[in-house]
Amino acid sequence: MLTRRMFVACGAMAGLGACATTPEPVPVAPPAPVIPPLPAFYQAVPDEPFPVPAVPEGILEPHLWRQEVANLWPQHARGTIVVDPDDALLYFVESPQTATRYGVSVGAAGFAWNGTARLQFRREWPVWKVPAAMIARKPELAPYSVNKGGMPPGPGNPMGARALYLFQDGVDTLYRIHGDADPRELGRSVSSGCIRMLNQDAIHLYDRALHGASVIVLPSMKSSGIGGVY
Template sequence: MLNRRHFVALGGMGLLAACTTAPEPEVSMAVPAVPPPPVPDFYAAVTDEPYPIPAIERGTLDPRLWRQEVDNPWPDKAYGTIIIDPDAALLYFSEKDGRATRYGVAVGATGFSWSGTARLQFRRKWPRWNVPAETIARKPELEPYSVANGGMDPGPENPMGSRALYLFENGVDTLYRIHGGADALHLGKAVSSGCIRMLDQDVIHLYEVAVHGCDVIVLPSLTGPQTNALY
């Protein structure tokens, strides 16, 4: 016969059994985020220029836009030809043997883009920014940097950056440039008043290999509206 003592003992065993057989709560195993790949060494800080050029931070630049050697999509073009695909935000410098150096760029916003074939007329290190009248009409606050006022001094605040390549068409300045000063987060986007913007590390590299008088071909854009121009 079971008395009160037996019930107490059996009840304790039941509690013990319940504690040992209950399923353990599920533990959420979060998958660790994959860190972005480190940027190539040539995007390190540049310290031997008149003005400092900071390193490109890890995770700020899509690897698709890294400077790299690729097969030239236009292998028939002469050595030194520069071809810009605005929709892909890529600039190609034609090398020999069907190869090209490819750079990521920022391109002209809708209403400011230009396409056609120009000539690389000359190059400048740490150029002044002479703001065109059309830009001042849109942004009067830039009037102190007009041509009449001598432009903006070179330096980190100058949106032209460390180098500029000047494009002429039929002997006339197009007012479009290939220049530095781009933010890594703006590469691949349409943000300028028609100019082709590059990272300072990349435009220095292009400046060194560019061929005076070469063709610069800007392909027509086939996309719809883009972002507004930063300047």
Template structure:
């Protein structure tokens, strides 16, 4: 069962569906070291989508956060499922008992507000983003994208990015999303708002590999010292 902690109260007060990018915590300085190898080709620009996906800049993302096959650290979870570790900034797509695909992820306040198991109810390409009333009260400039106004169409600038996976539990929307639009400099870090963000190149890849109905397990994690969540 999902451990909600203060999830329901936070949902009512602030609307986790926002998954917003603004107001991030300052990015951490990367440790000095040898020059990194070039980014894999799959982080190049994507021109076959309805909207352009720009290339990821070189020299920003640590190689540990690149999409890569690794040993499966959760062999007791079923193949085909997803495990999210907000504390480490990784999302794992389990391929077999022995192997997994690991994606770097930015974790927002929603990612630290609950843990447990849910399921991917459905997936969307270039999803619509709808600003909750609580956010509009704080930031009136988002009023044109309210639920009543139909939200913001998918495309550049949409906080959900190129893809979104919508997580439900017992038929109820958890308001937790796995989605794109992660700014490369915040990959693997805690940011002040939102759910779990991947690079658009990675969320497109994940979307195409999974199916509706798979299990997603979110590991419990405490936010880093000084972290202030803003929904």
């Protein structure tokens, strides 16, 4: 039999139940993307005058790996280089059907540029001759000015293992495609206008590049400006 005391007790318990709150679920961070092992061509390069270390594992996402892709610009001759700054990708036209694609880092805000240049010449382990505009921003680079002969090649030289020099109408643009990119910066806008590549990729591109070829840097929808060599 339900007594008055039992009725009151049940009512009190019901009231407590009505006031109870359901605990909020603890948010769970999504798992970090799993980056597969790098291709063998990103291992250390043993036969260079200066060390070219292996690219560290777990940093470089697959879309930035060197790879053969469909040629998006079949109208251009073999050897044409096309840079897409917004996607931070460089394409070397192999044939009307195929291109080799590389991940790069490109000019930061205020240093981006676009247009068509000519591959005037290329250098292995180049000297870095710092232009006056960069020295004005970074006076500590004055010892490596053009007049003082630049920075010798080797470790610490930001031009890396290879460099391609870009000219317009016979005039040096001061922009380069060069090595020594930090793999953590690949795919980003970080340079003073130059196109940076991993040393392994810069060596690969250097071996394929054609003197006098067109280098087309597409307009960026993000930024514009004037930069210099780095």
